[in-house]
Amino acid sequence: MKKLFFLMNPYAGTQRANRVLTDIIRLFNSRGYAVMIHMTAGPGDGAKVVAEQGKDAELIVCAGGDGTFNETITGLLRSGLETPVGYIPCGSTNDFANSLHLPTNPIQAAQAIVDGTPEPYDVGRFGQRYFSYVASFGAFTRASYATPQNLKNLLGHLAYVLNGVKELFQIPKLQVAFDTDAGSFAGDYIFGAVSNSTSVGGILSLDPNVVDMQDGKFELMLVRPPKDAGELISLVSALTSQRYVSPMLTFKTVRRLTVRTETQIDWTLDGEHAAGQPTIDIENLHHAITLVRGGK
Numbered sequence: 001m002k003k004l005f006f007l008m009n010p011y012a013g014t015q016r017a018n019r020v021l022t023d024i025i026r027l028f029n030s031r032g033y034a035v036m037i038h039m040t041a042g043p044g045d046g047a048k049v050v051a052e053q054g055k056d057a058e059l060i061v062c063a064g065g066d067g068t069f070n071e072t073i074t075g076l077l078r079s080g081l082e083t084p085v086g087y088i089p090c091g092s093t094n095d096f097a098n099s100l101h102l103p104t105n106p107i108q109a110a111q112a113i114v115d116g117t118p119e120p121y122d123v124g125r126f127g128q129r130y131f132s133y134v135a136s137f138g139a140f141t142r143a144s145y146a147t148p149q150n151l152k153n154l155l156g157h158l159a160y161v162l163n164g165v166k167e168l169f170q171i172p173k174l175q176v177a178f179d180t181d182a183g184s185f186a187g188d189y190i191f192g193a194v195s196n197s198t199s200v201g202g203i204l205s206l207d208p209n210v211v212d213m214q215d216g217k218f219e220l221m222l223v224r225p226p227k228d229a230g231e232l233i234s235l236v237s238a239l240t241s242q243r244y245v246s247p248m249l250t251f252k253t254v255r256r257l258t259v260r261t262e263t264q265i266d267w268t269l270d271g272e273h274a275a276g277q278p279t280i281d282i283e284n285l286h287h288a289i290t291l292v293r294g295g296k
Contacts (some may be wrong), residue, residue, distance in 0.1 A: 004033035005057035007050060007072060009040045009064030009090070015062045017090040017106040024063075024088070024110045031114045033059065040068065043272075050075025054083050059292065060111060063106065065091020066132070072271040073123055073289050074130050084290045086113035093271070095199040098134045100214065100293060112294030120287035121213050122196055127280050131269040133197035133213075135282060138223070138265075139190050140173055173225055174265050180220065180257035185250055191223040194257065194282055207242040210253075216286035220257065222250040256283040 006025070010018055017024070028035050030066045040046045046062070050072050054060050060083050062072040069087050076083060088109040089097030103109040124131040126139065177186035193200055196218055206219060224233040226248050238246035259280045267274040 001227045002032050002059070003057045004028055004035045004059045004061060005050070005053050006035050006037045007036065007040065007046055007060065007062040007064075007068065009046070009068040011092045012064040012092075015090075017088060020106050023107055027110050027114065028108070032167075033114075035107065040071070044071070047075040048073030049077065051079035051081075054081050057083055059084055059086060059113075061086040061088065061160070062112075063088035065089070065094060066096050067091070067272050069096055070130070070132055070272060077123065077130055077285075082290065084118045084292050086110075086292045088113070091271075093199075095197050096270070098199045099133065099197040099208075099211070100291075102175055102293060105176075113248060113292050116292045116294045117127040118290045118292050119214070121141050121291050122216055123285045123288035124194065124196060124218065125279065125281075125283045125285055126267070126269055126274065127282075128271055129274060132182055134193055134195040134200050134271060135198065135267055135269050136191070136193035136195070137176075137267045137276070138192055139228075141290045150177075163270070175262060176222075176265070177260040178220070178222070178257050179260075180252065182220075182252045184207040185222060185252075185256070187222075187224060189222050190225045190284060193221045194218045194254075195221070204239065205242070210242075214287065216284050217253050217255055218282075218284055220250070220252045220254045220255075224248040224250075250259070254284075256281070258282075 017077060025035050038049050043211055050060060054075060060072060062068050072085060087097060087102060088106050089102055089104060103112055112120060124135060126135045173188040173190060176189055176192060178184060196213050198206050198211050226235050231248055234246045235248045238244055238249050244251035261278060263275060265276040267276055
């Protein structure tokens, strides 16, 4: 039989995948897979286990949220594995899965994997770490990793919104400089994102006609602080209309960039905390992973 390594975060989201775990494994078995299961024990465990156990598998499937998927691809890339990956999204927000329209029902997601085809997708490198869909700082960023898990489970992505709204009244301006292959930018920003997704934090949506998760490019969005109500309205209009034209907004397509700050700022990588550094290199790793998914 073919070997399938199944990584699962038993605490992700509302834990709905836990209730159908037997059915998922039975489905994989019916398609000729001998399944080895590992339940993640804490942060970093998934990446370590994938690197160690994934080399013996012909397919790796992870069930959890964006953080679980991040650990899966981190384990793959750190160990140099090219094993195809399947994703059963069970988190609170599932930005990466939403961008690809992956099924949110665990059984349907597993079915899409066994019936799917492998496709190459890009991954971001942030210093020595990786991200599947976003590296961001500023407004709403802290909410993604500081929101208590029980609140995430109870309210889903609304929990991020509620915690993020509180931050709107305390948003600090951050002095950041960017050197990119599309030009250089510097100034005071309240939010910045290097993304490869149509959904960021369940709050911000990007135009699917602009975002291509297989083109070797990121979308760089930088938001300056509005000075008055008029500028705020202009900013909100630019974001909601997905036209990205506003004096408070910089929107560029980039392949790589270097970020410089005078003070350390907090970042989030796929919803997980990442400490900033004075200088950080971010790069798009074109077609770095192979994802098995159903029809588009």
